[in-house]
Amino acid sequence: MKLSKLNIKKINLKDVDENYIGQDILLKLGELYQFESGIYGYGNIWTKIEKNVENIIIDELDKADCIQVQWPKLQPKKIWDQSNRWNIYTKENDIMFTINNNFGEYGLAPTAEECATLFGANRLLSYKQLPTTYYQIGEKFRKEIRARGYLFRPRTFNMLDAYSFDKDENGMHETFNKMHDVYLNIFKRIGINIIPVVSDGGTMGGRVSEEFQAITKLGEDIIYYDEENNVGINKEVLDFEDKDTFLKAFGVSNVDNLKEYNSVELGNNFELGTKYSESMNLYYQDELGEKKPYYMGCYGIGLGRIIATTIENNIIYKNDTVKGFSLPLSIAPYKLQIIYKDGKENEAKELYEKLKNENIDCILDDREGYSIGNKINDTYVLGTPYFTIIGDKFDGKTIDIEETKSGNKENVNIENIYNYFNNKG
Numbered sequence: 128m129k130l131s132k133l134n135i136k137k138i139n140l141k142d143v144d145e146n147y148i149g150q151d152i153l154l155k156l157g158e159l160y161q162f163e164s165g166i167y168g169y170g171n172i173w174t175k176i177e178k179n180v181e182n183i184i185i186d187e188l189d190k191a192d193c194i195q196v197q198w199p200k201l202q203p204k205k206i207w208d209q210s211n212r213w214n215i216y217t218k219e220n221d222i223m224f225t226i227n228n229n230f231g232e233y234g235l236a237p238t239a240e241e242c243a244t245l246f247g248a249n250r251l252l253s254y255k256q257l258p259t260t261y262y263q264i265g266e267k268f269r270k271e272i273r274a275r276g277y278l279f280r281p282r283t284f285n286m287l288d289a290y291s292f293d294k295d296e297n298g299m300h301e302t303f304n305k306m307h308d309v310y311l312n313i314f315k316r317i318g319i320n321i322i323p324v325v326s327d328g329g330t331m332g333g334r335v336s337e338e339f340q341a342i343t344k345l346g347e348d349i350i351y352y353d354e355e356n357n358v359g360i361n362k363e364v365l366d367f368e369d370k371d372t373f374l375k376a377f378g379v380s381n382v383d384n385l386k387e388y389n390s391v392e393l394g395n396n397f398e399l400g401t402k403y404s405e406s407m408n409l410y411y412q413d414e415l416g417e418k419k420p421y422y423m424g425c426y427g428i429g430l431g432r433i434i435a436t437t438i439e440n441n442i443i444y445k446n447d448t449v450k451g452f453s454l455p456l457s458i459a460p461y462k463l464q465i466i467y468k469d470g471k472e473n474e475a476k477e478l479y480e481k482l483k484n485e486n487i488d489c490i491l492d493d494r495e496g497y498s499i500g501n502k503i504n505d506t507y508v509l510g511t512p513y514f515t516i517i518g519d520k521f522d523g524k525t526i527d528i529e530e531t532k533s534g535n536k537e538n539v540n541i542e543n544i545y546n547y548f549n550n551k552g
Contacts, residue, residue, distance in 0.1 A: 147439060149435075165274025171460070195264075200265065223268075247290065254412065254414055258292060258298055262426075267288075276435070278432065285429075290426075314394075318437065323337050340390040341440070342390050343439060346389040347389075359385065362387075443507055463482065465514070475517045
């Protein structure tokens with residue numbers, strides 16, 4: 128990508144929101160655009176980060192034999208009446224955006240249990256077809272009363288939601304544990320230290336549930352974390368009358384070993400049991416030809432929160448002054464930013480074309496009227512993890528590559544540059 132085409136704005140880093148530095152940088156650059164509170168447009172940088180996160184999620188779910196599908200964002204009231212949740216989401220908790228016109232009443236999807244259950248029951252007619260897990264990645268809509276923290280709590284956001292169908296309770300437990308491991312793989316590849324946390328099922332209706340939390344000073348949740356066993360509990364669980372049931376389910380035996388942290392929830396898994404199959408009268412046929420309810424699980428990941436957390440947890444400072452942020456290579460939309468001195472434009476363009484041919488996404492800073500110092504500074508506001516400067520000492524064979532997070536430099540043979548980035552993940 129040629130940086131002149133991105134049309135980023137000049138910004139003053141002394142004027143950024145000190146609580147949400149990375150996201151405010153992108154907002155001031157024009158890479159995030161706020162139409163109103165909680166509703167955003169996304170520029171090239173954010174969109175490509177999200178696509179990389181999405182690809183990791185899809186890859187791990189597909190390896191676990193989950194099936195990608197797509198359900199409607201506009202959902203008719205009648206299917207929510209089948210599960211008896213329309214009033215819960217529109218009146219009691221007032222979560223769902225609704226539409227009422229001459230076609231009838233509809234809701235903009237805050238979640239997809241009803242659609243998933245109907246979709247699955249239409250296909251999974253026999254015990255022989257179980258277990259099966261369907262998933263989608265798409266936009267959700269929720270009436271957040273206090274939309275805040277940019278993409279930590281917006282009103283529209285992209286989300287993975289998956290739904291499993293099993294023939295009995297044991298099968299549901301097995302799938303739940305399998306998805307637990309899948310989630311750990313996803314977050315590891317993205318580059319986030321994730322903590323599985325005992326939580327409350329809430330309006331989803333699940334009895335056993337877990338959150339996947341990331342420690343961050345910006346988080347609204349408070350968790351107690353056992354570092355030795357990498358497990359935690361949400362503080363709210365300690366207020367439950369039957370808290371021991373929740374703690375036992377996740378192997379927490381001594382709360383005295385837990386340390387308190389602020390965190391943000393990036394994923395949440397629920398064992399739904401037969402809540403939706405029975406309330407919606409949807410069944411499969413077992414080995415004896417009898418009708419039995421599906422045992423279901425629900426699994427969600429917020430893509431926007433992942434990106435927001437990653438950006439805010441990777442802010443770069445110099446002498447206590449904000450420089451920008453540095454993205455993990457695994458999800459960075461561009462791995463390397465190419466900067467060149469006057470008279471070295473042709474050499475820089477040749478390197479740029481070679482990297483593109485090697486399928487290494489990079490940025491060529493071809494803007495005119497900017498000093499080398501200004502161009503270096505902009506690698507940090509775009510989150511690019513590495514940059515190189517093509518200067519007078521460039522010999523056409525090697526380049527010095529600097530990592531923005533650490534400041535470490537390496538001299539790399541251009542012919543080996545694919546392996547250089549591939550070996551770094």
